[in-house]
Amino acid sequence: DTAVSQTPKYLVTQMGNDKSIKCEQNLGHDTMYWYKQDSKKFLKIMFSYNNKELIINETVPNRFSPKSPDKAHLNLHINSLELGDSAVYFCASSQGGARWEDTEAFFGQGTRLTVV
Amino acid sequence: DQQVKQNSPSLSVQEGRISILNCDYTNSMFDYFLWYKKYPAEGPTFLISISSIKDKNEDGRFTVFLNKSAKHLSLHIVPSQPGDSAVYFCAARHSGNTPLVFGKGTRLSVIA
Numbered sequence: 001d002t003a004v005s006q007t008p009k010y011l012v013t014q015m016g017n018d019k020s021i022k023c024e025q026n027l028g029h030d031t032m033y034w035y036k037q038d039s040k041k042f043l044k045i046m047f048s049y050n051n052k053e054l055i056i057n058e059t060v061p062n063r064f065s066p067k068s069p070d071k072a073h074l075n076l077h078i079n080s081l082e083l084g085d086s087a088v089y090f091c092a093s094s095q096g097g098a099r100w101e102d103t104e105a106f107f108g109q110g111t112r113l114t115v116v
Numbered sequence: 117d118q119q120v121k122q123n124s125p126s127l128s129v130q131e132g133r134i135s136i137l138n139c140d141y142t143n144s145m146f147d148y149f150l151w152y153k154k155y156p157a158e159g160p161t162f163l164i165s166i167s168s169i170k171d172k173n174e175d176g177r178f179t180v181f182l183n184k185s186a187k188h189l190s191l192h193i194v195p196s197q198p199g200d201s202a203v204y205f206c207a208a209r210h211s212g213n214t215p216l217v218f219g220k221g222t223r224l225s226v227i228a
Contacts, residue, residue, distance in 0.1 A: 004159070033215055043160070043205060043218035056215060090159055103148045103209060105216055107159030 003027050006091045006108035013081055014116055021076045021111045023091030031055075031096030032074035033105065034066060037088040046089075049074050050096050081115045088112050119143045120208050122219035131228045135193040139206030139219055142187065146208040150216065151180060151191045154203045163204070164191070196226045 006023040013019050025032060034046040048056035052068040063079045078085060091108040121140045129135045137151075147168045152160035166173040166180045166189065173180050179192045193200055203223045207216040 009157075035218075041203075041220050043221075045215040045217070048215050092159075103150065103165065103216075104162050107152075107161070109157070109159045 002108075004091055004093055004106050004108040006089075006111055008111060009109060010112050010114075012114045012116065015081055015083060017081050018077070018079045019081060019113070020078070021089055021091075021113075023074050023076070023108055025072055025091075025093040025106070027093055027106060029093040029095050029106075030071060031094050032068065032071070033092040033094075034074065034076050035090040035092060035107075037090065037110070039087070043090070047074075047076075078113075081113075083115050086113055086115045117142075118220075119146075119217050120206055120219040122204075122206055122222050124222050125220070126223040126225070128225045128227060129196045131198055131226055132195045135191075135196045135200065135224055135226065137191040137193075137204050137206075137222050137224065139189050139191075140187055141189075141206075141208050143208070143210070143217075144187070145210040146217075147211045148209050149180070149182060149189050150207045151178075152205040152207060152218075154205060154221070160205055193224075196224075198226050198228050200224060201226045 004025045031050045033048050035043050037043050046060045047066045049068045065077045067075045088110045090110045092105040094105040150165040151163045153163045154160040164178045182189045203221040205221045206219040209216050
């Protein structure tokens with residue numbers, strides 16, 4: 001039973017389209033994240049949600065809109081896709097909070113988005 | 117601004133020998149440090165971590181060392197096994213509900 005699952009695993013789409021990536025975690029965690037791994041292989045935080053509320057938005061274009069219907073789900077919707085959006089997008093979750101024990105984040109398998 | 121740096125993009129080690137992966141950080145507010153392992157087409161998986169109040173944490177074949185004054189940490193794998201071949205990411209965060217900041221990763225190849 002996958003702890004953090006995201007769909008689809010691969011997504012190929014044309015420029016200008018709108019697409020969504022879904023993420024679900026069954027760990028009972030309070031905090032969920034979206035990370036982007038670009039062509040330079042950096043894993044960069046995009047968004048962080050805690051109990052369905054946005055707590056971090058790291059200078060991501062407003063074409064990217066996360067939606068958290070409940071604390072187990074954090075979906076990523078992308079409008080007007082551009083070539084530069086091609087990357088691997090990882091969803092993750094953690095218990096959140098300041099405690100050391102809450103630090104570890106669990107990742108989904110990633111969604112490879114290719115914009116052509 | 118790279119707050120977490122892994123300056124070696126790749127490392128090759130023979131099976132049975134020690135692998136040493138290095139990581140430097142610039143943000144003195146970081147309190148927690150983690151290593152993640154990533155296989156192709158999979159998400160990163162947690163490997164081992166260390167709090168800033170410690171200088172060493174060991175878990176089986178894996179040991180992480182932290183040198184706060186140098187803002188440097190390293191991951192030692194001994195003995196290295198072919199199944200350890202993967203990309204290793206160093207990550208850090210400071211206290212509070214903050215996300216992990218990752219390095220660029222080091223690709224480890226363990227040669228049989």
